[in-house]
Amino acid sequence: MSIAQPVVGVLALQGDVREHLLALAEQDVVARPVRRAEELAEVHGLVLPGGESTTMSRLLETFELLEPLRDRVAAGLPVYGSCAGMILLAQEVLDGREGQHTLGAIDMVVRRNAFGRQVDSFEADLDFAGLGSGGDAEPAPLRAVFIRAPWVESVGDRVEVLARVPEIPAAGPAAGRVVAVRQGNALATAFHPELLAADGRDGRVHELFVRTVREA
């Protein structure tokens, strides 16, 4: 079954919520902030924004959203996490804070602030699998903006790797690292497509996620 106009939430406890709402508004969905369990119950898909994963972890407890969110994710709710959101979706976090919670939706180990504390941000063009519209043409590369980003250290068998940092000198130790993955209905990117999607420059990652939401 395909949902014509799904309701897609953005977890709105902290982080770049506005950019994701704008990015979703470019797709044909009803986009809403989610702060309460009742709001979570109404969405067909949920975005976990970039921000600070340790703060979001703490606020998920304060707002009594951690268990309801775990339950919905376990039941197959389509979720998309960017940057801090990727960390929230992981099974395990390296260089996390003591007691930092994750949802375990994707069988991966991520390293927080992996690009190094000095490297606040880094940009690169990525080959990203599955972004084409179905034609034969190679999809154009995706501009990726990394801001104090994690990378994926390792993935389990059921995880599909969608993108890696290109092997360019500027990438330093990040070269070849996995930065976009999917497992079932859960999608994660270490970077921030919402920054380019919010003003209509490139909405392909949100489009990919919304396709999952419609088909779930």
Ligand SMILES: NC(=O)CC[C@H](N)C(=O)O
């Ligand atoms: N831009 C981001 O989302 C940064 C993530 C942040 N470093 C964290 O650990 O959560």
